Amino acid sequence: MPVYIVQSGDTINTIAIRFGISAQDLIAVNQISNPDLLTIGTPLRIPGYEGISGTLKLTVAPLGATLRTISRQYQVDENTIVRLNQLTSPSQIYVGSTLILPEKEQAVDPKPIAILGEGETSLETAARSYSNPWKLVLQNRKESTALFLSGELIFSDAPQQSGGLFGSPLIQNIEITPLPLRQGKTHLIRVLTSTPLNLSGTLNNLPLSFFQEADNQYIAIQGIHAMAQPGLALLTLQAQADDQSSFAFEQPILLEPGYYPQDVPLAVDPATLDPAITQPEDELIRTITKPATPQRYWTEKFRVPVDEPCIRSWFGSRRSYNNSGYKYFHTGVDYGVCANNLNIYAPAPGRVVYVGELTVRGISTIIDHGWGIYSGFWHQSSTKVNVGDFVETGQIIGEIGGTGRATGPHLHWEVWANGVQVEPLDWLEKVYP
Ligand SMILES: [Zn+2]
Numbered sequence: 499m500p501v502y503i504v505q506s507g508d509t510i511n512t513i514a515i516r517f518g519i520s521a522q523d524l525i526a527v528n529q530i531s532n533p534d535l536l537t538i539g540t541p542l543r544i545p546g547y548e549g550i551s552g553t554l555k556l557t558v559a560p561l562g563a564t565l566r567t568i569s570r571q572y573q574v575d576e577n578t579i580v581r582l583n584q585l586t587s588p589s590q591i592y593v594g595s596t597l598i599l600p601e602k603e604q605a606v607d608p609k610p611i612a613i614l615g616e617g618e619t620s621l622e623t624a625a626r627s628y629s630n631p632w633k634l635v636l637q638n639r640k641e642s643t644a645l646f647l648s649g650e651l652i653f654s655d656a657p658q659q660s661g662g663l664f665g666s667p668l669i670q671n672i673e674i675t676p677l678p679l680r681q682g683k684t685h686l687i688r689v690l691t692s693t694p695l696n697l698s699g700t701l702n703n704l705p706l707s708f709f710q711e712a713d714n715q716y717i718a719i720q721g722i723h724a725m726a727q728p729g730l731a732l733l734t735l736q737a738q739a740d741d742q743s744s745f746a747f748e749q750p751i752l753l754e755p756g757y758y759p760q761d762v763p764l765a766v767d768p769a770t771l772d773p774a775i776t777q778p779e780d781e782l783i784r785t786i787t788k789p790a791t792p793q794r795y796w797t798e799k800f801r802v803p804v805d806e807p808c809i810r811s812w813f814g815s816r817r818s819y820n821n822s823g824y825k826y827f828h829t830g831v832d833y834g835v836c837a838n839n840l841n842i843y844a845p846a847p848g849r850v851v852y853v854g855e856l857t858v859r860g861i862s863t864i865i866d867h868g869w870g871i872y873s874g875f876w877h878q879s880s881t882k883v884n885v886g887d888f889v890e891t892g893q894i895i896g897e898i899g900g901t902g903r904a905t906g907p908h909l910h911w912e913v914w915a916n917g918v919q920v921e922p923l924d925w926l927e928k929v930y931p
Contacts, residue, residue, distance in 0.1 A: 499527075500547050500582075500600060502554045504540045509533075516598070518584050519546050550578055552600040558677045559595050561733075561749060562664060564588065572599050592730060594678030594752035666745040668692060668737055670714075674751065679731055681756035682724035682814045684920045686931045687733070689716045695737040695745075702731035702753065707790035707870045707916050717931050719869060721918030724814045724827045728755045758814035758827065766819050770858045770903035779856050783864070783874070786852050787914040790870035800845035800925040801891055803875065803911050804898070805837035810908055813921045829919040830874065830912030833898075840897040842875055842909055844889040845925070853881050859910075860902025863895055870916035871930075877904045 502513065510533040514521040525533055527545045544554065559568065565588035569576045579585070582598045591597065664672055670690040679685060679702070687706060689697060697708040697716050706718040722731070730750040737745040769775060811832040816824040844865060851872075852864035859876040863883060866872055879899025889895060900907040913922040 499543045499545060500550045500552060500554050501541045502544050502598075504536055504538050504542060505556065506538050508536060508538075510536060513542065517544050517546070517582075519544070547581065550582065550600060554582070554598050555601050557597050557599050559591055559593055559597055560677070561593050561672050561674060561751075563591060563593060565591050568597065568599070574600055592678075592752040593674075593733075593749055594754075664745070664747060666737075668695060668739055668743060668745045669747075672735065672747065674733065678752035678754050679722050680754045681722055681726055681728070682758070682919075682921045683722055683756070684915045684924055684930060685720050685722060687718040687720065687735075688931070689735070689737075690714060691716065691737070693739050695739055697735065697737050699733065699735040701733050702726055704917060709790075709792065709794070709869055711931070719871065719915050719931060721915035721920035722753065723918050724756060724758065724829075724920075726753060728753050756814050758816055760816040760818070760824055761811065761828065763818040763821065764905070766903050766905070768820060771819055771822070775857045779858055782856075783859075784917070786864055787872040787874070788917055789866075790916060791849075791866055791868045793868045795848045795866075795868040796846035796871070796891075797929075798846070798891070799927065799929050800873075800913075800922075801843065802926060803843050803845045803873075804833045804909055805839060805841060806833075808834045808836035810834040813912075813919075813923065830876075830910045831922050833909045833911065835898055835907050840879065840899070840907075841894050842878065842896040842898060844891055844893045844895050845873055845911075847888070847890050848873070850883045850885055850887040850889060850895075853883060853885055856902060858903045860904060861896070861899065862902075865889060865895070870914075872914040873922075874910075874912045874914070876910040876912075877902050877908060879907070 502517070504513070510521050510524060510530070514524050521533070523545050524530075524542065528542050530536075541553075565576050565579060565585075568574075568591065569579060576588075579597070579599065580588075582600075585591070668691055670692055673688045675686050675688075676683070685701070687699070687701065688711075689695075689708070691714045694714065695716070699706045699708075699718070701720050702722060704720065706720055708716045708718045711717045731753040732748060732750050734748040735746065809831060811828055813828060813831050815828045817826040817828055818824045819826060846867050848865040848867040850863065851866045852862065855861050859874075861878040861881055863875045863878065863881050864872055875896060877899055878896040878901065881896040883889060883895045898907055898909045911922055912919050913925055914920070
């Protein structure tokens with residue numbers, strides 16, 4: 499009987515649902531006396547999976563994954579993967595989905611070595627990758643060398659020579675973190691290459707902005723819109739080298755909802771909802787926050803932009819203004835007035851690119867932090883900086899107020915990641931990239 503190790507956040511019911519068994523059976527088989535006291539790290543025997551043994555691990559399907567590549571990489575037959583994950587179709591494996599897999603027992607981890615070329619036989623691939631063709635048959639769970647298909651990934655425990663998971667000598671690796679994608683989150687797309695490349699691409703139909711982090715290492719920082727349609731989002735990449743050799747890639751990735759709550763319906767001045775006012779103002783903000791400045795000005799976590807961070811309203815919550823229905827969302831985080839001053843501080847170094855008074859946002863300031871990252875500060879009573887100023891972390895940039903569409907004095911702070919508003923609190927917790 500396979501064993502599952504209890505993870506943080508698990509309950510008897512979530513484990514039973516994950517494996518498609520009844521909670522009663524799970525409790526009985528493991529002789530659990532108090533199902534409400536489940537300790538992280540406890541091994542639980544999972545009934546109903548005859549023929550499968552070992553410890554079951556949760557793995558997030560990486561870029562490039564299909565049922566076949568996972569079967570080969572983890573040396574688990576496709577049937578076992580289908581049974582354990584209750585898949586009804588191999589196409590249910592999406593990049594970013596969580597899979598249950600038995601832990602590998604062998605010491606050597608077979609690596610993807612190449613994609614079988616058009617008209618190429620597995621013997622030629624073996625020769626190209628310095629592998630034994632019959633060993634390839636075994637490690638790829640085939641019965642004959644004739645069963646390899648053009649375009650298939652070939653796995654081997656032989657040292658990797660060229661090609662890699664993405665089948666191009668130009669590309670060493672492509673990584674996207676965190677997985678799955680989630681509404682309102684900041685995601686990183688990192689590309690390791692074997693030669694300097696010109697990279698472009700899209701995520702969920704938005705153009706990516708790539709910057710060089712180190713030699714042959716590129717990064718794009720991209721927000722996922724807080725109201726993006728959950729389901730599958732497409733990642734596309736194109737690369738071109740100086741010698742005109744090129745690479746193209748695309749793959750759908752799971753996009754999960756952010757589970758944002760609904761705020762109580764709000765009543766505001768109807769003028770602040772009039773499209774004749776809101777649309778040009780939104781367009782102005784979008785235009786200002788669009789350029790991805792090639793220089794990165796920040797190197798640390800962002801600091802809280804006020805002295806007493808009492809949050810009055812969270813990022814992402816769904817909003818209804820004057821009975822509009824929940825078609826709006828809160829684009830930043832609201833800090834109330836809780837300190838004995840009204841200071842607003844720059845959360846990170848950057849260039850001031852906008853200062854002005856707007857109908858909806860009131861007295862507003864926008865700072866460009868570089869690499870497509872911007873901070874916006876709305877509803878101020880006054881501002882202490884001018885367009886063109888370079889500000890350092892902690893520098894006073896303005897005072898909290900209640901100008902524009904505000905129900906009381908507060909600071910609305912928002913962060914843009916390559917044209918999309920994202921959860922600002924993530925930037926206080928983690929150094930990006
Ligand atoms: Zn707000």
